[in-house]
Amino acid sequence: EESPKTVVVGTIVSSPWSAFVNFCDTIAPYCGVITFLAPLPTIKQISRDKSVGDLPLLPYSSMISNCFVWICYGLMKRLPNVWAPNAIGALLGAYYFTTFVRHCGPMASHLPGTVENHVKTSCAIILFNLCLAASGIKTAWKVIGKEGVLFCIILFASPLAALKHVIATKSAASIPLPFTLACLVNCTAWFVMGWWKLQDFNIYFPNLMGLCCAVAQLVLKGMYGNRVSEKGGLPP
Numbered sequence: 001e002e003s004p005k006t007v008v009v010g011t012i013v014s015s016p017w018s019a020f021v022n023f024c025d026t027i028a029p030y031c032g033v034i035t036f037l038a039p040l041p042t043i044k045q046i047s048r049d050k051s052v053g054d055l056p057l058l059p060y061s062s063m064i065s066n067c068f069v070w071i072c073y074g075l076m077k078r079l080p081n082v083w084a085p086n087a088i089g090a091l092l093g094a095y096y097f098t099t100f101v102r103h104c105g106p107m108a109s110h111l112p113g114t115v116e117n118h119v120k121t122s123c124a125i126i127l128f129n130l131c132l133a134a135s136g137i138k139t140a141w142k143v144i145g146k147e148g149v150l151f152c153i154i155l156f157a158s159p160l161a162a163l164k165h166v167i168a169t170k171s172a173a174s175i176p177l178p179f180t181l182a183c184l185v186n187c188t189a190w191f192v193m194g195w196w197k198l199q200d201f202n203i204y205f206p207n208l209m210g211l212c213c214a215v216a217q218l219v220l221k222g223m224y225g226n227r228v229s230e231k232g233g234l235p236p
Helices: 015-037 040-049 058-077 080-104 115-134 140-169 177-198 201-224
Strands: 006-008 011-013
Touching: 015 080, 015 177, 040 080, 040 177, 058 080, 058 115, 058 140, 080 115, 115 140, 140 201, 177 201
Parallel strands: none
Antiparallel strands: 006 011
């Protein structure tokens, strides 16, 4: 008797692998929320120390922009599993951003750039997508979707903004470990589901890139650890 096979979008996979794909499909939305919660320990430490050390602002400003783009996309496509977790992410991103800015000072320039640069860029992205979503253009959702792919990659790679500093100081204290681990699990779930179940480029590609970035950050963390640099560091 022939063993049972499961067909997923034209692809025949073994039952154990099919079960794993279905598992990733189930947990992926929850992993997204967990990823948004991951920076909370780092933000609490910033509040306790009243200093951001060498940490970059980019993970939190890109979180706001990324979530807003996917909120627009989810609402336009009527996908509550997309816009609902991203609404939570946008609120958390705003909290992380304001807490970070409160303790880094307006003249900080290692974020990368300055606080003003981040505020202006985020506001421009939000305004652009609001206008695009309200424009009535039939292909607006496609443009916003591709934009979401770009921002996903920026969000997952943002801790690598401190790459030059990590190598120069031989300290990976500026790479937030909770956020990196959450990205690793989140991107794995979405990549598996996007590639093997949906075969959707807009889902599997940015998460594949995010998975690679998370692995690279963990490698740096393993190589250099949380040794404090002469300029001061903030272990996550």
